[in-house]
Amino acid sequence: MHRLLLTLALAACATFPGGVQAERFVLAKTALELHDDAGRTLARYAIRAKHMDQRSDDGRFAVLQDADSGRIELWRAAAGQLQREAAWPAPALEVEQLCLHRDAQGLLQLFLLGNEGLSEQWLIDGRRALPVQRLATPFEPSACRVRDGEATLYVAEPGVGLWALSANAERPGRRLLLAEPQLGEKSLNGRLDAWLAEHPAAAPAARHPVVMPMGQTQPMREVGDAADDPAIWVHRSRGAQSLILATDKKRGLAVYGLDGRERQFLPVGRINNVDLRQGLVYGGRQLDLAVATQRDEAGLVLFGISPGGRVSELARLKTTLDDIYGVCVGRNADGGLDVFPNDKDGRVQRLRLKLAGKTWNVEPVGEFRLDSQPEGCVVDEANQALFVGEEKRGIWRVDLGGEGSKPALVITAGPGLMPDVEGLAIHPGRGWLVVSSQGSDSFAVYDIRPPFAQRGTFAIGTNAALGIDGVSETDGLDLTPANLGGPYADGVLVVQDGHKRLPHGPQNFKLVPWRDVEKAVQAR
Structure with a gap:
């Protein structure tokens, strides 16, 4: 009964932004x-319902659970009347509480908190409810709220206290116990709103212009940290x-097509990063070649790509690195390929790919060392320079045209x-x-020439219409300005996504269409 009273009390004080009291939904017994x-x-x-939350940021609306059927229903207030806008089948879990969240992109999220510590997060898009993730939450929650600006879900757990959890499915975070109970379960139910009123909201994270993905690849074969570099x-x-080679x-x-479907899979072992160049000159022929780091062998795998797009392994190449990690490649003055693998200990090598008869090998050209772990790198062929990311510190530039050039932190x-x-x-x-x-969980854009000014930043959000989730914790990426047709007529940016959420999976x-990236950067 105390939970019903809490719901009624919360409904009674619902207001529009700015503090103006307005129409509100109230749950009576029937x-x-x-x-x-x-x-x-x-x-x-007439309905026997429970677990209601309501909002006024897009007109007055409420989400509730039908106590008899278990269905989740979306209701709106329209001209003083009640209108059921959508209804969805009962979730598999026994719902103990529910609460709404408007995320940084303006999308509506719904948390269905189960009584046994397993809950669900849905994305509400018009009349569609898209499952985002399952998450672990406190047992038998007695109340929940979300502070939108800080993307934090607050949950009251009887006999334990008040918990804070991330409301951002792309950045799960840890559960934090904020306050412990002092007067038992009934007082705890009311303490959630009191605690929120007494403690100012955390400053919202920096906002970045948002671009939408227009396509995605099939998931990896295994869960966990598997996808890395395209x-x-x-x-x-x-x-x-x-x-897309990934x-x-x-x-x-x-190997994926632009529709995201897998065309090939080459089981060559634990490869971490990959890069390629087309139209390389070897033995009087033009070849398209890709190189990937093979971590178990501390070496490289060389691939050939046919004019029709068939990928095949050509060779395994040894290096003197101990814990090989990232790699990038660039065309040298002879029209062949220079390969730049790096090691977790900070070493970066320059190797020249050679073909003797039918045998591929690499010759060392140079080496330098950063203080800590690098991974991502790219060759600026037009200006004969190498950019290397030192994960904790920044980006280094090396002049490839001069002998003994030292890296500069730019x-x-x-x-x-x-x-x-x-x-x-x-x-x-x-x-x-x-x-x-x-x-x-964003991307930064810089000039490749001094003073290497930052042009802008952007994030990749959720494309609810296409059912493609946003992007977070990106490792590798690649882009091309070539006309690939359709939404990619001005080129495409391909990025690894650290968390797949629609639906949750590997x-x-x-x-992402390149033209949208340009618009986001230039809109700063």
Whole structure:
């Protein structure tokens, strides 16, 4: 009974933004009622319902659970009348509480808290309810609220206290116990609102312009940290038939079409990063070649790509690195390939790919060392330079044209570029360097020429219409300005996604039209 009273009390104080009292939903024992600001009943619908939450940020609406059928229902107030807008089948769990959240992108999220510590998060998109994730929550919760600005879900657990959990499915975080009970369960139910009133909301995270993914690849074969780094192969005459080579760092190399479907899988073992170049000159022929780091062998795997897009393994190449990690490649003055693998101990090597008869090998050209772990790197062929990301510190640039050139730290991690510094790619036409700012689930864009000014930042949000979730904790990325047709007529940016949420599943890669990235950066 005390939970019903709490719900009624909360409904009675519901207001529009700015503190103006307005129409509100109230749950009676056998009906859902709409009251005006004087407490008069404007409309009534006979239903035995429970666990209601309501909002006024998009008109007055409420979500509740039908106590008899278990269905979750969305109701709206329209001209003083009640209107059921949508209804969804009962969830598999026994719902103990529910609460709503408007995320940073403006999308409506619903938390259904189970009584046995297992809960669900849904995305409400019009009349659709899309499952986002299952999450562990406190047992038998007696109340819940979400502070939208700080994306925090607060839950009261009887006999334990008040908990704070991340409301952002892309950044799960840890549960924190904020306050312990002193007067038993009944007082705890009311203490949630009191605690929130007494404690100011945390400052919201920095906002970035948001672009939408228009495509995604099939998920990895295994759960956990599997997807890592993509490289884009452009079909010479039919851009729409271009491919994405992507590392499954538990199993091998996956090859996807722009529709996200897997075309090939090469089980070459634990490869971490991959990069490629097209039209390389070897033995009087033009070849398309890709190189990936093979961690179990502390070496490299060389792949050939046919004119039709068939990928095949050509060779295993040894290095003198101990814990090989990232790699990038670039065309040298002879039209061949230079390979730049790096090691977790900070070493970065320059190797020249050679072909003797039918045998591939690499010759050492140079080596330097950073103080801590690098991974992402990219070759600026037009300016004969190498950019390397040192994960905790920033981005280094090395002049490839001079003998014995030393690396220079040209971009320091800080606002707009939060460690870990991960994937790097260059848009040659724009002269921009795109970097994964993993610590802020965003991307930073810089000039590739001094003074390496930051052009802007952006994040990749949820495309609810296509059922594609947003992007977080990105490792590798790649881009091409080539016309690949359709939404990618101005090029495409491909990024690894650290958390797949629609629906929840193994990691994958997202595709973003390059023209949308340009608009976001230039809108700053």
